[in-house]
Every structure is written in structure tokens, then in C-alpha cells.
Amino acid sequence: MRLDAAQDQGPNSPPPNGGPRGSYRSFTATSGSIDVTIAVRPPGGGCALDGTGHFDLVPGFMNQVIVQLDVPNPAYVVAFTGTFAETVEVTRSGGAGCSGTSPWPVFAPWASTGTFAHTASSFALDDFQSVLTPEASYDYDYTTRWSLSPG
Numbered sequence: 001m002r003l004d005a006a007q008d009q010g011p012n013s014p015p016p017n018g019g020p021r022g023s024y025r026s027f028t029a030t031s032g033s034i035d036v037t038i039a040v041r042p043p044g045g046g047c048a049l050d051g052t053g054h055f056d057l058v059p060g061f062m063n064q065v066i067v068q069l070d071v072p073n074p075a076y077v078v079a080f081t082g083t084f085a086e087t088v089e090v091t092r093s094g095g096a097g098c099s100g101t102s103p104w105p106v107f108a109p110w111a112s113t114g115t116f117a118h119t120a121s122s123f124a125l126d127d128f129q130s131v132l133t134p135e136a137s138y139d140y141d142y143t144t145r146w147s148l149s150p151g
Contacts, residue, residue: 008026019077024068027065027067028059029059032057035053035054045094047094047098063080067120075117076117078112089103090104113127114129114131124149126146126148
């Protein structure tokens with residue numbers, strides 16, 4: 001993907017997602033794509049689902065990275081999401097009746113640091129964020145992962 005600098009925030013601006021005070025630069029997606037992998041393993045049995053989809057990023061602020069400037073271990077925020085209409089073709093496997101394929105909705109966000117900023121040990125931003133959703137009749141806890149480096 002290609003990210004271009006869009007905006008700087010000075011040290012007096014509120015830091016993003018609980019990051020430390022400092023100057024930050026926002027980078028927004030201008031082109032590129034993202035791969036989404038679905039791997040569902042329901043507790044207590046049920047059909048396992050597996051599939052991978054490839055989606056183009058929508059340019060603009062809904063797909064961005066915000067990075068702290070001028071520090072050796074910068075805080076940063078990642079937010080990549082789609083148009084909420086994407087599906088991935090998944091293969092069902094496991095117990096009885098678990099065969100065939102079907103479209104599976106891709107939950108947003110595709111990749112996100114969540115409600116708190118992360119910290120990088122270099123210019124490469126390579127991490128993950130687990131998201132635990134409230135218990136419901138259909139629980140969908142998930143993990144997002146990203147690996148970004150200057151190109």
C-alpha cells in the first residue's frame with residue numbers, strides 16, 4: 001500500500017488513542033490493497049470456516065497510520081477498514097454437514113491498534129491487536145495483524 005503524509009499535529013494537540021504527548025504525523029492511504037484471512041474455530045464443535053480475500057483500500061482518512069515523530073520508539077495508531085459490504089468465500093469443514101463454501105461478511109476494522117496506541121521499536125510497524133467482544137448468542141472475538149515498513 002502507499003501512504004502519504006496528510007497532516008501534522010503539534011505537541012499541544014491531544015495525542016491519539018492515549019499515546020504519549022508529542023508531535024504526530026498522519027499518513028493516509030492513497031492506493032494499495034490488504035489481504036483478509038478468516039479462520040473461525042467455534043468452541044464446542046460446529047463448522048470451522050477458512051478463507052482469504054484480497055481487497056483494494058479506499059483512499060482517505062478511513063485508512064490511515066498516525067506515528068509519533070522525533071522519538072526512538074514511536075507511539076502509533078493503525079486503522080484500516082473497508083466499505084462494510086465485503087465478503088470472503090469460506091470453506092466449511094469439521095463435523096456433519098460442514099462442507100461446501102459460502103460468502104462470509106468481513107467485520108470491520110480490517111486492522112486496528114484498537115482503543116490504545118501501540119509502540120514500535122523501529123520504523124517497522126509489526127504487531128497485532130486482539131479484540132474481545134461482549135458475550136452474545138454469536139460471539140466473534142477476533143485478532144487483527146499488520147506488518148508495515150517504509151518502502
